C-alpha cells in the first residue's frame with residue numbers, strides 16, 4: 145500500500161532523497177519489502193555489513209525499549225551505566241591481544257576521528273608532541289568527516305572538497321589484481337607494505353603519529369584482500385618507528401569475515417581497532433574505538449585524560465541494542481555461520497566467474513565478497529567509466545530483487561560491487577543471492593551488447 149508521503153515531492157535532501165527509489169515497508173531476516181510489495185534480498189546488509197543479526201529481531205527491539213523506559217540518557221563522567229560497561233567488557237573479550245578499553249561513538253567516521261585524536265594525544269602525553277601526522281593508503285575509505293575524508297583514497301567522495309581536506313593518502317594500496325608497482329606476489333617482496341617505510345622516511349618518523357588501514361578494503365576497493373605477510377610487515381614497520389597501527393574494522397569487525405575481527409586472519413594485533421556498522425546490527429547508530437592497554441596506560445601513567453567527547457558517546461539505548469545484538473551473534477554462533485556460508489558464497493561465485501565474462505575477479509573473506517567487472521577477464525581491461533557499468537548492475541540487481549553495494553571504480557580499475565549478506569544467511573539464501581546476481585549480470589551484458 146502506498147502512503148501519502150509517496151506522492152509528495154521529497155523534503156529529504158542528499159543521498160537518501162533519490163526520487164525514483166521506492167519506500168521501504170517492512171523487513172525480516174535478510175529480506176526487505178517495499179510499499180508495492182516487491183521483495184529484495186538485502187545482499188549487502190545495507191551500506192556493507194550493517195545488518196548482522198537480520199532485520200526484525202524482537203529481542204533487540206525489546207532491549208532498546210526497556211532501556212529507554214529505564215533511562216534514555218545520563219551525563220557521562222557523572223553517572224556510569226551497565227549497557228556501556230557490559231558492552232565494553234564483551235568487546236574487550238572478543239578483541240585480540242591487549243585491546244581492552246573501549247570508547248563508544250555514533251558511527252564509523254566518528255570512530256576514526258576519535259582514533260586520530262587519540263593517536264595524537266597519546267604521543268603528546270608521552271612527551272612526543274612533534275608526532276601528529278596520520279598516514280593512510282591510496283585506495284581506502286575511512287569516513288565522510290573532513291579528517292577521515294582527508295585520509296581516504298576515494299576520488300568520487302573527495303570530489304568537490306579538495307581545498308577543505310587537510311591531507312592526502314601517502315602510502316601505496318595493496319592490490320594483487322592491479323599491483324600499483326606492476327609486480328606479482330611473492331616476487332614483489334611486499335613492496336606495497338614497505339611503501340609505508342618510504343612514506344615515513346619522507347616525513348621523518350619523529351613526525352608520524354599513526355597509520356590507518358582496512359584489513360580488507362570496503363567501498364574503495366570491493367573487498368581487496370592482502371596476501372600473507374602484508375599486515376605482519378606493516379605491524380613491524382609501525383613498531384620500529386613508534387607509530388600506532390589503527391585497524392579500520394568499521395566493516396570487517398564483529399564477525400563479517402568469519403573471525404571476530406578481520407585483522408586476526410593475519411595474526412596481527414593493532415594498537416587501536418575502530419568498528420561500527422554490524423556492531424549494532426543496523427538498529428541504531430553506533431561505533432566503537434577499541435584501545436590497547438599500551439595506549440590507555442600511557443594516559444594513566446601521565447595522569448592526563450584523553451581530551452575528546454561527543455554528547456552521544458556511550459549512549460544507553462544504543463549500547464543496550466548492541467549488547468542484545470552481540471548476545472544473538474554469540475548464542476546463534478553467527479561468526480561461525482559467516483565462515484561456513486562464506487565458503488559456500490565463494491564457491492558459488494567462483495562458478496559464476498567461470499561462466500560470466502564480465503567478472504574479472506572475485507575476492508574477500510567470509511561474508512564479505514567483492515566482484516570486479518571488466519571487458520575481458522584475460523586483459524582485465526576496465527569498461528569506459530561513461531558506460532556506468534556499476535550503476536547498471538545495481539539497478540539490474542534491484543529489478544531482480546537483489547540489493548548490492550556499488551564501490552569506487554575509476555582510473556585504471558574495473559567497476560566493482562560488494563556482496564555482504566547478513567551473518568544469519570542460510571545456504572538456500574546464498575544460492576538465491578547468487579542466482580539473482582547471475583541473472584542481473586546477464587541483463588547488464590545483454591544491455592552492453594545491444
Ligand SMILES: Cc1ncc(COP(=O)(O)O)c(C=O)c1O
Pocket residue numbers: 191251252253254256285286287288358362363392393394395420421
Ligand atoms: C572502512 C570504513 N571506515 C569508515 C567508514 C565510515 O563509517 P560511517 O559511514 O558510519 O561514518 C566506512 C563507511 O562505509 C567504512 O566502510
